[in-house]
Amino acid sequence: MNLDKKIEVFKKSLMKGTKQKGYQRVLQGLKNTATIAVLGLLIGIVIGTLIAIVKVIPKRGWISKTLDKIVTVYVAFFRGTPMVVQLLLSYYVLFPLLGIKMSSLAVSIVVFGLNSGAYVSEIMRSGLLSVDPGQMEAGRALGLGYGMTMWKIIVPQAVKNILPTLGNEFITLIKETSVVSFVGAVDLYSVFNYIGSSNYEFMVPYLCMAIIYIVLVLIISGLVKLMERSLRASDKR
């Protein structure tokens, strides 16, 4: 088959289908990919913030020390195993054992959130630590409490370092969604794979898929650049 013909086949299969037409599947896959990445990041931000708080506050009592140990193990696990493994473990082992029934899409969202939480916590922690310690000292020396100084002085400065890196984390998540078909969730990769295998013709569908991924990523990294610039504009010199 020459390329023209292959494109012809692909176009046809976009319009084929009984329950769902081909292009509707693609849109469905795109929507799921976006949903998993966006919700995953949101859950990740919540979890990551909590972990970063535990990591950054001074450790005095046994509660903070225990919490610190727990989150250390958490981060080590989610950064130390592949996302696929985490997905498979959750979908086929953990959730059935706990008696939780969830769709593969929901499981994917939860796992992406948990995974991203580990990475986001590190992003936030390093963002907070990158603020000059003198800022905290100055706040404390005036009599402001630790929490107040954090909230009024440290966090606003850390956000400038954190936001652009969070954008990069989002890009990573989008690309990683291609593994959710391992547990049967429908995403961008799985719909193009489906179209390809129904015609025994993969070249055009996979090419199309790659282009969609790259366009998504380019759009987001463009937004991140814009955000970076506007953040830097506020520390005018």
Next chain:
Amino acid sequence: MISVKNIYKNFGDLRVLKGVSCEIEKGEKIVIIGPSGSGKSTFLRCMNLLEEPTYGEVWVDDDLVTPVDPYLHFDVIRASRTYAEKMLAARQANPEKSEEALDSEIIWEIKEKDLLKKHEGGAYNALIKQIERENSLNINLARQRIGMVFQQFNLFNNLTILDNITLAPMKLKGLSKAQAADKAYALLERIGLKDKAAAFPQQLSGGQKQRVAIIRALAMDPEIMLFDEPTSALDPEMVGEVLDVMKELADSGMTMVLVTHEMGFAREVGTRLLFMDDGQIVEEQPPKEFFANPKTARAQDFLSKVL
């Protein structure tokens, strides 16, 4: 104002302060000098507990801001189980010695050998609790009375100059925004930087930043000001403007403690000079006398290098 009682500070194995004591009276301008690494900055930072002493106590007026150091309270030592055991043994061993002699011997031994580490029983704990209950003050409250100026200025980079000055008075003293701003403008007027109120710290020169840092501390109406090498990070041409503000402050009667390398300023403004070396106060004199005839060899050596 502030009294520092026999403080030690260890950073891991590094012993930075080895038993430093100092009483600061109202209106004094105390200058601390010494070679680098002598512990003078750490000593200053212990006064408002930016560094927590490993041993020893810091009192701000009648308030204890560090944990109780049992070795500084003889009654506490006497209430300990260790003391009771030692006393019993000592009485039997030396029946001819007086009670007072035994008492001071045992207290000295307990202090020297650091024997109060283990659990010491009810009477001991009750005494510690009582001292804490009667004297302890939250450090945040004490710090409101102690202003501090840093070598690196440490203005809040995310806030305008005005907000830098008004933040603490609004949050801690309950001033309204307008009241705090009025006060801030008055202070800015005093250092001639009223037009910079809306600027961010990055837009100011080093000298301007440090002057703002001084009035930021003054906005809390502190009773005492600590200066940690306030001119060391400045370009030479900006040192003067900062020293002028400090001079004016000194003349207004503010109690000041200053770690500095500005010997001329130390001589001019200081009422008492502490020369520190190797974690201890080696010499304590009025500055003019110190510079004219330093007593110790270490001070003479130091002055020969810096003057």
